Amino acid sequence: MSSLTMRPCGDFRTSYAQDNTIFETKTIRMMAILSVLVLCAAPLFLDSYFISIFIQMSYLGIAALGLNILVGYTGQISLGHGAFFGFGAFASAWLNISMGIPVFLCIPLAGFLTMAVGMMFGMPAARIKGLYLAIATLAAQFIIEDFFARAEWFSGGSSGSMAEPINLFGFAFDTDESFYYIALFAFVVMFIWGCNLMRSRDGRAFVAVRDHYLSAEIMGVKLNKYRLLSFGISSFYAGIGGALYAHYLGYVSAEGFTIFMSIQFLAMIIIGGLGSIKGTMMGVIFMVLLPEVLSGGVGMMQETEWGNIPMVVDGLAYIKEMAIGLVIIMFLIFEPEGLAHRWKQIKNYWKFYPFAY
Amino acid sequence: MSEPILKIDKISLAFGGVKALTDVSFEVPRGSVFSIIGPNGAGKTSMLNCISGRYKPNSGSITFNNQNVTHLRPNDRADLGMGRTFQNLALFGHMSVLDNIMVGRHHLLKNNWISGPLYWASKAQKEELEHRRYVEEVIDFLEISHIRKSVAGTLSYGLRKRVELARAMALNPQLILLDEPMAGMNLEEKEDMARYILDLNEEFGITVVMIEHDMGVVMDISHQVMVLDFGKKLIAGLPDEVMANEHVKRAYLGVEDDAELEEVS
Numbered sequence: 289m290s291s292l293t294m295r296p297c298g299d300f301r302t303s304y305a306q307d308n309t310i311f312e313t314k315t316i317r318m319m320a321i322l323s324v325l326v327l328c329a330a331p332l333f334l335d336s337y338f339i340s341i342f343i344q345m346s347y348l349g350i351a352a353l354g355l356n357i358l359v360g361y362t363g364q365i366s367l368g369h370g371a372f373f374g375f376g377a378f379a380s381a382w383l384n385i386s387m388g389i390p391v392f393l394c395i396p397l398a399g400f401l402t403m404a405v406g407m408m409f410g411m412p413a414a415r416i417k418g419l420y421l422a423i424a425t426l427a428a429q430f431i432i433e434d435f436f437a438r439a440e441w442f443s444g445g446s447s448g449s450m451a452e453p454i455n456l457f458g459f460a461f462d463t464d465e466s467f468y469y470i471a472l473f474a475f476v477v478m479f480i481w482g483c484n485l486m487r488s489r490d491g492r493a494f495v496a497v498r499d500h501y502l503s504a505e506i507m508g509v510k511l512n513k514y515r516l517l518s519f520g521i522s523s524f525y526a527g528i529g530g531a532l533y534a535h536y537l538g539y540v541s542a543e544g545f546t547i548f549m550s551i552q553f554l555a556m557i558i559i560g561g562l563g564s565i566k567g568t569m570m571g572v573i574f575m576v577l578l579p580e581v582l583s584g585g586v587g588m589m590q591e592t593e594w595g596n597i598p599m600v601v602d603g604l605a606y607i608k609e610m611a612i613g614l615v616i617i618m619f620l621i622f623e624p625e626g627l628a629h630r631w632k633q634i635k636n637y638w639k640f641y642p643f644a645y
Numbered sequence: 646m647s648e649p650i651l652k653i654d655k656i657s658l659a660f661g662g663v664k665a666l667t668d669v670s671f672e673v674p675r676g677s678v679f680s681i682i683g684p685n686g687a688g689k690t691s692m693l694n695c696i697s698g699r700y701k702p703n704s705g706s707i708t709f710n711n712q713n714v715t716h717l718r719p720n721d722r723a724d725l726g727m728g729r730t731f732q733n734l735a736l737f738g739h740m741s742v743l744d745n746i747m748v749g750r751h752h753l754l755k756n757n758w759i760s761g762p763l764y765w766a767s768k769a770q771k772e773e774l775e776h777r778r779y780v781e782e783v784i785d786f787l788e789i790s791h792i793r794k795s796v797a798g799t800l801s802y803g804l805r806k807r808v809e810l811a812r813a814m815a816l817n818p819q820l821i822l823l824d825e826p827m828a829g830m831n832l833e834e835k836e837d838m839a840r841y842i843l844d845l846n847e848e849f850g851i852t853v854v855m856i857e858h859d860m861g862v863v864m865d866i867s868h869q870v871m872v873l874d875f876g877k878k879l880i881a882g883l884p885d886e887v888m889a890n891e892h893v894k895r896a897y898l899g900v901e902d903d904a905e906l907e908e909v910s
């Protein structure tokens with residue numbers, strides 16, 4: 289992940305371990321640790337509105353990272369990520385209710401179950417690519433949605449399914465403030481997992497398959513294995529994210545896990561930056577904040593006399609979705625490499641200031 | 646000499662009506678530099694593709710280290726110790742040079758999607774760093790340490806060819822297949838490349854099968870030369886023998902080239 293070009297002068301590495309760190313410099317690592325510490329203290333000084341936004345960012349972020357491993361790093365495509373997210377949510381609730389497995393174990397188990405399902409639907413990826421694969425995964429989206437509607441034993445059918453809060457040593461994580469720590473923990477673990485994956489054998493194999501699959505195969509990479517595994521890992525992440533979502537809300541119903549959600553996940557990684565872990569975070573923050581800022585804006589408009597137009601207020605939901613669509617299109621046109629790329633350019637600019645190029 | 650490392654037996658390959666290869670047989674002695682020459686479209690790359698597993702021959706067999714590999718997939722052949730470079734560059738364009746070469750270690754590494762991410766807790770970090778050490782040796786050998794962190798797709802043509810060679814060497818191959826390693830290089834780069842090929846053959850003991858158009862280089866560094874023409878083997882043998890052959894002069898070098906030929910030999 290680190291690159292020589294962006295290191296400050298005089299920063300020489302004396303061992304390969306130092307040269308192969310997740311964070312480029314000590315300062316960046318300190319800042320990352322510091323921000324996690326600040327985030328740990330956040331419930332002390334932020335009200336639960338912001339806490340709930342953070343929680344949302346973490347479970348969506350985990351799922352989006354999974355999709356970025358599949359799309360950004362391995363170069364495949366999936367239009368069914370929302371359904372896998374939903375599958376993780378239902379699976380975790382189901383494991384808990386019908387098998388009596390404690391919730392904190394249900395979450396990783398739901399991840400593995402979703403992984404299995406993801407690999408099943410990812411099987412065509414061994415043979416087809418591009419548009420055809422997109423359609424195959426779209427089929428997965430609808431088949432799984434249909435499964436939610438029909439399999440009452442699993443999803444509770446149209447009435448949905450209850451999800452118990454996480455309970456550890458008699459302490460129930462049933463408030464925003466307490467669940468926040470679970471979400472933060474899961475987020476940090478899953479993102480470090482992703483960083484380490486990308487600097488070890490299988491992560492490199494994914495990128496090799498993306499960049500040049502023929503020469504990857506000549507270099508000893510089993511193409512089918514890695515195409516399938518990528519679907520598996522991406523679904524694993526979706527499953528974990530979904531399970532967290534379920535036990536946070538306490539209730540799962542099928543309505544949310546539509547193609548729109550899948551597209552939202554795609555939007556996050558496109559806006560943030562395909563094939564970038566940092567970009568995934570940026571995209572998620574952007575996509576979670578965008579509707580909040582929009583509703584905030586409309587809320588303020590309502591308070592002014594001239595802005596209280598019923599049409600705007602009623603149409604808020606549509607405006608939000610249209611704005612999201614517009615933003616995605618703008619990004620595709622003006623910033624196709626995502627926020628992560630822009631961030632790098634800004635950093636470069638400051639590093640070389642005042643020697644602008 | 647001991648058993649040949651590679652035995653090609655009556656390989657034929659056709660694309661629709663185009664017969665790319667017809668009944669080609671030859672043996673590559675272990676530890677040698679074996680060059681394949683021939684005019685454009687003669688089927689040289691097709692031959693290499695059959696050996697490395699990208700193309701399946703219509704008939705014939707390929708024996709590598711006494712094992713029939715005709716029906717193995719390319720990645721299985723890599724596991725057995727076959728590396729190659731491509732005529733049209735085939736690096737992983739968005740990866741750093743270092744990561745490109747590390748992919749060469751893929752079949753030797755054991756960490757997977759669970760133990761890899763556990764990095765510090767599993768043996769993954771130790772393993773990665775051990776292999777990194779080997780990769781750095783290859784990088785030093787090919788004198789590309791100054792670009793190890795560069796993105797492969799941004800490098801010059803000559804450097805990319807060198808990185809491809811490094812990546813193939815990282816496989817720990819017993820046999821390395823080079824498709825026009827010096828095409829498009831200037832004289833100095835060619836000399837460097839010829840030296841690397843000789844060194845990897847002599848120091849690392851890797852057998853080389855090489856396609857090359859530059860006759861000077863071919864004559865200088867090959868132990869054996871085979872000539873392909875229209876998918877058929879014209880002749881194979883010591884460089885001097887091959888050059889002296891009338892058919893070769895006519896088919897490949899053209900009669901006008903006689904003067905130049907004498908200069909070379």
Ligand SMILES: Nc1ncnc2c1ncn2[C@@H]1O[C@H](COP(=O)(O)OP(=O)(O)OP(=O)(O)O)[C@@H](O)[C@H]1O
Binds near residue numbers: 665687690
């Ligand atoms: N994938 C393919 N599909 C169809 N025809 C092919 C394919 N690959 C090679 N050929 C044909 O097979 C013949 C041999 O091609 P090949 O690339 O092996 O030649 P070559 O000796 O490597 O030539 P060059 O010196 O130009 O690299 C040519 O007629 C070529 O058009």
Ligand SMILES: [Mg+2]
Binds near residue numbers: 732824
């Ligand atoms: Mg060729």
